[in-house]
Amino acid sequence: MREKILYALGALAALLLARNIWVMLTGLPDEAFQGAIFRIIFFHVPAAFTCFLCFFVALVASISYLKSGKMQWDSLAVSATEAGLAFGAANLVSGMIWARIIWGIWWTWDWRLTSMLVCWLLYAGYLVLRRAVEEPAQRARLSAVLSILSFAVVPFVFFSIKWFRTQHPQPVLYGEGKMDAAYRAMLYLNWVPLLMLAAVLIAIRIGQENRRRELDALRREAHSI
């Protein structure tokens, strides 16, 4: 039953994404200065929001693990981190493609871009750390600490365009650089299926983590015989 719900949610997310791509290509006008490439923002920004939300979930799960010692929290933390990294990669790559057209370069060491890359690498390091530690409780404890420390970079990434002079555009959802209402609506509409997709990916990954623990228990049993 749980699997059917996950598949249904995933299929609904894919349908919504396909519908949104159709609407953004046929129903929304080009942006006056940027042209068609502007539409990348409808994936670039929601991917970043989804990534940060996943990292926040990982933060809460990591704190909960350190408090309770329950492995379910560790499963949630690693699952949310992995999904967050996938959406973070989508954000970074889509931003680079946009930059190639608008700035004429793929990358610049600007505060926002650099801090996002550092954030992504820190969380990638979290996964590397997990592979390096064999003992499950020690692995969970160390990675929880790293996850909590890594989250310190997230607000920095978010506010870097406010705190520093950057090449990256200013916020598009509030303030002086606010987009037109139709563009904002599309951005939020596209965030919904990405959130649904993230929820499905995290749920599937948690299931895998539980089965991996079952596998570890079987291995121990096999060794003890």
Next chain:
Amino acid sequence: MGDAAARNFQFLAYGLIAVWAILAAYVLTLVSRERKIQREIESLKRILEDRGGR
């Protein structure tokens, strides 16, 4: 459509393809990992059953 506008559209397509490809790659990773775990669980269960039967 001018050259610049066509290039603009071309890079928009690259952007959309890249986002979908990254997410699809992650889904494929999950699928392959799932199969590997399942295979290992089944093989270990068989080993344990064999040892238990002796």
